[in-house]
Amino acid sequence: MNLQRIASSTSSRRLFSSTISRAVVVGRSSSSSLPFESIFGASTTPTINLNHNRYYNPFEQSSSSSPTNRTQRGQYTTHAQLPEEHQMIYDMCRKFADEELAPNAGKWDKEHSFPKDAVSQLAGLGLMGINVSSEHGGSELDALAYAIAMEEISRGCASVGVIMSAHNSLYLYPIDEFGTEEQKERFIKPFATCTGDGVDRTGVGMNIGCFGLSEPGNGSDAGAATTTATLSEDGSEWIINGTKAWITNAYESSAAIVFATTDKHMKHKGISAFIVPMDAPGFSLGAKEDKLGIRASSTSNLIMDSVRIPSNNLLGVEGEGFKIAMKTLDGGRIGVAGQALGIASASIDCAVHYALERNAFGKPIAELQSIQNKISKMVLARDAARLLTWRAATMKDEGSKYTREAAMAKLAASEAATMCAHQAIQVLAGMGYVTEMPAERHYRDARITEIYEGTSEIQHLVIAADVFKEYRG
Amino acid sequence: MKILVGVKRVVDYAVRVRVNPKTKLVELKNVKMSLNPFCEIAVEEAVRLKENKAANVSEVIALSIGPKQCQETLRTALAMGCDRGIHVKTDRRADYVELQSDAVAKLFQKVLEKEEGGEGSGVGGAVDLVLMGKQAIDSDSGQTGPMLAGYLGWPQAAFAAKVELGEGGGLLVERETDEGTETVKINALPAIVTCDLRLNEPRYATLPNIMKAKKKKFDVYEADEMGVDLEPKNKVLEVFEPQPRKEGITVDSVDDLLNKLRNEAGAIP
Numbered sequence: 100m101n102l103q104r105i106a107s108s109t110s111s112r113r114l115f116s117s118t119i120s121r122a123v124v125v126g127r128s129s130s131s132s133l134p135f136e137s138i139f140g141a142s143t144t145p146t147i148n149l150n151h152n153r154y155y156n157p158f159e160q161s162s163s164s165s166p167t168n169r170t171q172r173g174q175y176t177t178h179a180q181l182p183e184e185h186q187m188i189y190d191m192c193r194k195f196a197d198e199e200l201a202p203n204a205g206k207w208d209k210e211h212s213f214p215k216d217a218v219s220q221l222a223g224l225g226l227m228g229i230n231v232s233s234e235h236g237g238s239e240l241d242a243l244a245y246a247i248a249m250e251e252i253s254r255g256c257a258s259v260g261v262i263m264s265a266h267n268s269l270y271l272y273p274i275d276e277f278g279t280e281e282q283k284e285r286f287i288k289p290f291a292t293c294t295g296d297g298v299d300r301t302g303v304g305m306n307i308g309c310f311g312l313s314e315p316g317n318g319s320d321a322g323a324a325t326t327t328a329t330l331s332e333d334g335s336e337w338i339i340n341g342t343k344a345w346i347t348n349a350y351e352s353s354a355a356i357v358f359a360t361t362d363k364h365m366k367h368k369g370i371s372a373f374i375v376p377m378d379a380p381g382f383s384l385g386a387k388e389d390k391l392g393i394r395a396s397s398t399s400n401l402i403m404d405s406v407r408i409p410s411n412n413l414l415g416v417e418g419e420g421f422k423i424a425m426k427t428l429d430g431g432r433i434g435v436a437g438q439a440l441g442i443a444s445a446s447i448d449c450a451v452h453y454a455l456e457r458n459a460f461g462k463p464i465a466e467l468q469s470i471q472n473k474i475s476k477m478v479l480a481r482d483a484a485r486l487l488t489w490r491a492a493t494m495k496d497e498g499s500k501y502t503r504e505a506a507m508a509k510l511a512a513s514e515a516a517t518m519c520a521h522q523a524i525q526v527l528a529g530m531g532y533v534t535e536m537p538a539e540r541h542y543r544d545a546r547i548t549e550i551y552e553g554t555s556e557i558q559h560l561v562i563a564a565d566v567f568k569e570y571r572g
Numbered sequence: 573m574k575i576l577v578g579v580k581r582v583v584d585y586a587v588r589v590r591v592n593p594k595t596k597l598v599e600l601k602n603v604k605m606s607l608n609p610f611c612e613i614a615v616e617e618a619v620r621l622k623e624n625k626a627a628n629v630s631e632v633i634a635l636s637i638g639p640k641q642c643q644e645t646l647r648t649a650l651a652m653g654c655d656r657g658i659h660v661k662t663d664r665r666a667d668y669v670e671l672q673s674d675a676v677a678k679l680f681q682k683v684l685e686k687e688e689g690g691e692g693s694g695v696g697g698a699v700d701l702v703l704m705g706k707q708a709i710d711s712d713s714g715q716t717g718p719m720l721a722g723y724l725g726w727p728q729a730a731f732a733a734k735v736e737l738g739e740g741g742g743l744l745v746e747r748e749t750d751e752g753t754e755t756v757k758i759n760a761l762p763a764i765v766t767c768d769l770r771l772n773e774p775r776y777a778t779l780p781n782i783m784k785a786k787k788k789k790f791d792v793y794e795a796d797e798m799g800v801d802l803e804p805k806n807k808v809l810e811v812f813e814p815q816p817r818k819e820g821i822t823v824d825s826v827d828d829l830l831n832k833l834r835n836e837a838g839a840i841p
Contacts (some may be wrong), residue, residue, distance in 0.1 A: 188779065
């Protein structure tokens with residue numbers, strides 16, 4: 100084929116950018132010299148921009164990452180590739196989950212009781228301030244370490260996982276990222292180690308935090324917040340009115356991040372974030388929800404009836420609330436993905452152990468193809484979700500924009516969790532349906548992962564919006 | 573007080589070991605290895621002594637003998653609270669096949685000499701207390717501690733279930749024996765104590781300690797260059813799995829049981 104002809108033809112230049120030109124030279128001998136247009140059709144066909152142009156260059160890292168935090172590492176894909184400290188964190192969390200969480204998870208679920216001692220131990224190990232800097236009492240670890248820790252802890256008990264996740268990514272992160280030094284001193288330091296005198300409703304006294312975004316009238320539609328915050332006349336206090344719904348850790352929390360509308364006319368740009376101590380006057384809790392799963396963690400409404408907080412409890416800038424919420428949820432999705440992976444892993448462990456022991460038709464059911472197909476599907480879904488989760492965490496650590504990747508991780512992991520838990524019950528058959536085996540608890544625990552921190556439907560929207568942004572250029 | 577803790581890298585206790593049919597030894601390839609549980613108890617005891625102001629501990633050193641992966645074992649000990657690690661490198665199998673308690677005890681002795689001579693990178697001076705697990709779960713020999721005490725001429729207390737500081741600088745150790753608990757008074761340090769299961773419950777490494785462990789130092793020595801004859805004194809001929817237990821049967825009556833015991837098992841004349 101005569102390359103000169105291709106280069107000079109204007110229609111072909113639109114059709115084939117330089118990056119794709121290599122695909123053009125395909126098996127045509129130089130003797131046949133048909134005109135270009137007759138081979139590929141006239142330019143009435145829609146032109147496809149094959150110059151795959153992400154809104155940032157795929158080979159260049161985000162400009163927001165400074166040369167110092169730009170890591171040389173690529174993506175870790177197996178546990179064996181992880182750096183030493185991540186392996187040690189994995190080992191420690193796994194051991195803790197096996198010895199302290201898994202044996203008690205069934206009891207906590209049955210009694211709907213907050214596992215105070217276990218959470219206290221978690222705090223002592225540094226897991227309740229995992230990403231916070233050491234000067235504020237945290238463990239100063241990265242998002243990958245967080246994802247790994249979340250998976251191993253949730254594998255032991257999913258309720259403890261959500262308690263840890265809500266506290267770390269939904270409460271500590273926004274204050275760490277957007278708060279003033281004074282706010283960090285008051286609202287991060289005691290909370291990173293869960294020490295000091297917590298002012299929670301149940302007297303747990305551990306300085307745990309919660310996140311109030313959803314309301315009875317809007318969950319996915321976060322921009323339609325009806326909770327309001329008005330500045331008092333002398334400007335010294337904010338007065339908050341409204342109700343938040345589905346708040347994890349509500350009963351054990353000493354402080355909450357609450358999102359309220361400060362300027363109704365600005366719509367979602369008129370929402371601001373506030374740090375509200377649980378003992379603020381006018382603050383009360385609704386009844387504890389009776390949930391299907393993650394029963395050891397408390398969920399209830401936050402009811403704010405002219406709650407007064409000092410004006411310097413505003414988090415970030417007025418009107419920045421929606422942005423704070425979205426950024427917080429990006430990181431939170433990595434945590435929930437970790438939790439879902441833990442539930443999936445626990446389901447797989449349960450199913451595989453059972454399949455190797457249970458006999459039917461004269462041999463262990465593990466030798467039956469139906470069971471093999473199920474196990475294979477479960478592990479495939481879990482491993483794929485884990486790679487997506489580690490990818491999102493690595494991108495967050497590198498300082499790259501990771502909204503799409505976090506949404507994909509959460510979507511994949513939550514669907515893997517429900518599928519694995521469902522199939523685990525199937526593998527256990529009758530035993531999967533009774534409380535003697537943990538499979539039924541994993542089934543109930545898994546379900547929420549497709550709902551909170553952005554329903555699967557919202558994750559799809561987030562991913563699609565980002566993909567279209569990339570193509571539109 | 574300066575403490576040296578022996579930490580051995582062994583096959584993880586939860587692993588179902590298999591015998592390699594060609595080598596007739598335990599298959600170690602791709603098998604999960606971890607810190608010997610009794611050594612972990614020894615590390616915990618050392619760290620508790622360090623936290624006890626009355627013991628006045630200047631440094632806790634963890635010592636491991638084996639391949640380069642022993643550094644992971646040492647990091648775990650450092651994350652639990654040891655100050656420094658010493659790695660004596662050797663590729664010999666430490667599960668009694670190529671490296672045995674006698675050689676290990678002599679290597680320990682050499683390390684102690686190096687520390688006394690100021691060769692170690694940490695706090696100078698001689699070691700006052702050597703702690704180690706009562707036995708390793710791969711070789712189960714339980715000889716290293718007593719052998720080391722013999723070579724050094726130091727007092728020893730094995731199978732410790734409780735360790736207390738004695739008056740006048742010694743130790744009071746409760747030992748677990750088959751006949752009950754025995755209390756041994758060590759009049760003065762230096763001494764060797766080997767640790768049994770009931771001594772303590774080892775702590776989980778906290779995240780801040782895991783991060784701190786990264787910065788702690790290692791001294792690395794080559795086992796072949798320590799002037800010790802490492803050749804095993806006993807030869808392992810073969811390792812094999814025990815015969816699988818035959819399934820039992822249930823009987824319907826006492827008469828049936830007696831019949832079977834008398835006529836089939838030959839257990840009653």
